[in-house]
Amino acid sequence: MDPVYENAAYNHSTAEFRGDSTQQKGLTLRKRSKVLLIVLSVSVVIAVGGLCLLGVLYLNIRGHFESLNAQHEMLLMQLSAQEINNTDYKEQLETLNNQYKESLRKLRRLDDLIRSHSCEPCADGWTAYDGNCYFFSCEMQTWFDSNLTCGALDAHLVIIETEKEQVFLRSKIKDPHWIGLNDLDTEGRWVWVNNQTLEETGVEFWQKRASGQGEPDNWKEEDPSGENCAYLGAVNSELVDFSECSEFFFNRQSPVIPGILEKSDSQNNNYQTICQKYDGMYRFATLYDTTHRIPVFSAYKVTADVWNSETSVWMEEPKLELPSDEMGMPYENQATDEDYIDNNLNVNRGHLFPSCHSGDKVISRSTYTLTNTVPQKKSFNSGSWNRMEMETIMLMTKNCHDSEDQNKVLAHVLTGAVPGNNKLNERVNIPSFMWMTFCCYNISSQSWISQAYWAPNQDENEADDVTINEITLQELQILLDEEWVNGVQLFYSNCNKEVIFHWN
Ligand SMILES: *[C@@H]1O[C@H](CO)[C@@H](O)[C@H](O)[C@H]1NC(C)=O
């Protein structure tokens, strides 16, 4: 560093003093010592400066450290203060919480007070009657969920104390509703949700089933241990003979199944005729086999307006299955519903009256009942059977006209199942075959026509694209003779009758 410095200074001087040669030497010498001195002093200054710098740095860092230290101590102090504050806050929070709860209690008391003095004694959506508030839920739930829902609303499932109360409740509901009565703890010992026994309250159920018995009747048709929960409400389906809902049968006459179904009535205690009521009206008819716990057939009408047949056929997404544990159904209870869940047999609910054959949303909903349901192989249900259902609805809406009203589509359909040898959960029979047939007036050929379909209830390979071949009504009856009961006559006069036209 130094030599470079020196040369530079020298050269510099040289350049400055050019042209004055006499003074140049002495000057140069002096300059050198000066240079040295300067250099030396500069070095000294540099050295001293370095020391100073170090000193300054040291002081700086020390100062910094001290301030850090002070800050640290401050923080420590603050922290302990904060901790004290924290416990403070906790206490404050608790006090606030208690105040809040107290206010809530006061508010509720006020609310009650206001209600007891106003014309609207119950909250929105609740119905007042005789000093109580009632809520009629439209949501389909199990008894257990209903019980919990009520609890969450600070209420409980209804406890019926008088006949008057029951009459009021019945007048308010269309569909069955759970009540706060069960014999979950001890079979046959009916207890209200407030732990009072049925005997203690002295309440009797004045609403009777078709059998003449009212709730709690410990319905045993499905679950051998009997029903465990009680409901109140319109019985959805009625165990009346088919003459009550003859409109669903061709020429108002139900099929003849020797020994089982004759003259529109069951001939055997193991078979029940059900007129399927939903939303206050009969929607279709079912012959139910209580031994096998599956329907024998469902009978229904396909209807639509001729000019609008394509759009008026109402279709429901098959995935949108409604919960079918509507408790009004005489043969339904949770156990049965559960029978269709978690099975290893690749079956699901096959609806004999499929929702895609129903004319509107309400009828469609009515088909989601277990008495219209058989365990059907999943791949068959969504495969060939589904394709057949879709094709037949097209066919019927295109060809079948009401012989008494040319502007209407009308076809009478029967869909059934033949019991098989296997059971679902050792309780519900898995049918071996399923069949369908329809009878209607073909407006083009001006004649009564019928068609039938028959298929085994077995797994199918989607890739095979299985088709169910169309057969004649007579062929179907022969198959039923062979596989099930002799002498079955599905439609009156094999789907034939005199036609009287009404042209207007
Ligand atoms: C502790 O809380 C009091 C108020 O309760 C407040 O004035 C004080 O600054 C808080 N102290 C700290 C360290 O947060």
Ligand SMILES: *[C@@H]1O[C@H](CO)[C@@H](O)[C@H](O)[C@H]1NC(C)=O
């Ligand atoms: C009914 O609901 C209440 C809560 O509201 C609950 O304590 C009780 O255990 C429930 N009863 C049954 C049988 O699930």
Ligand SMILES: *[C@@H]1O[C@H](CO)[C@@H](O)[C@H](O)[C@H]1NC(C)=O
């Ligand atoms: C009913 O009795 C059970 C025990 O048997 C008890 O846990 C429950 O709290 C009681 N419920 C009422 C509403 O008294």
Ligand SMILES: *[C@@H]1O[C@H](CO)[C@@H](O)[C@H](O)[C@H]1NC(C)=O
């Ligand atoms: C209805 O009659 C027409 C004309 O004879 C015929 O083409 C059609 O296939 C018939 N429909 C059915 C479903 O039999």
